[in-house]
Amino acid sequence: MVKVHDVIPDIPVSDIDAARGFYEDFLGLGNEEFNLGWVARFTSAETGAHVQLVTEDATAPLIPVLSLKVDDIDAAYAEAVDRGFDIVHPLTTEEWGVTRFFVRDPDGNVINITAHRE
Template sequence: MKIRDVIPDIPVSDIEASRGFYEDFLGLGTEEFNLGWVARFTSAETGAHVQLVTKDATAPITPVLSLKVDDIDAAYAEAVDRGLDIVHPLTTEEWGVTRFFVRDPDGNAINITQHRATEDRE
């Protein structure tokens, strides 16, 4: 599995209430997307970004980290082969990503994801 990007998922109670801190103070002024429960804020200068998450809309838990990978099917197969604790099954979500969640050894939920349409163009 090749990791293409690592994105911290920061738990917040209200995305709009947190917006000023992340956009203005931290300089992450570009909102890449906002689904109401998750939004990504990015620096136009450096490309650094974070995701603010209130509560995952389709999974039983909220991840602490999202990893974009080059081959989601291979990543899922490897997780299964290794007997890892998969806490959200391989799912293609309505907003266009295919993803699954796995727990790390300390119990943190990690979102492994691929946006097939975007990744195919790169």
């Protein structure tokens, strides 16, 4: 069984800068953890709640609905393959430092399974 230690909603937006005020000011997610131009994470300094705003994906064919941080990315990938799940984006170590893959859930939602390798 996969051990998930963080769940981050991925929200499709047309323009991160245009959406910034709503998420930072109105929702109080004022800490921009990172911004790669096509994806940015906004977090509440008070509660730790966060969302990712996504305009596209730099290396994958689809925008996921969720990003799940897991403790063992290799085991998670092996289990997804063993269970015959639809892998939308293969296990890849991305240039921005994460290893991830995308898998489709039974209802067709695309989930980004991710981890930072130590």
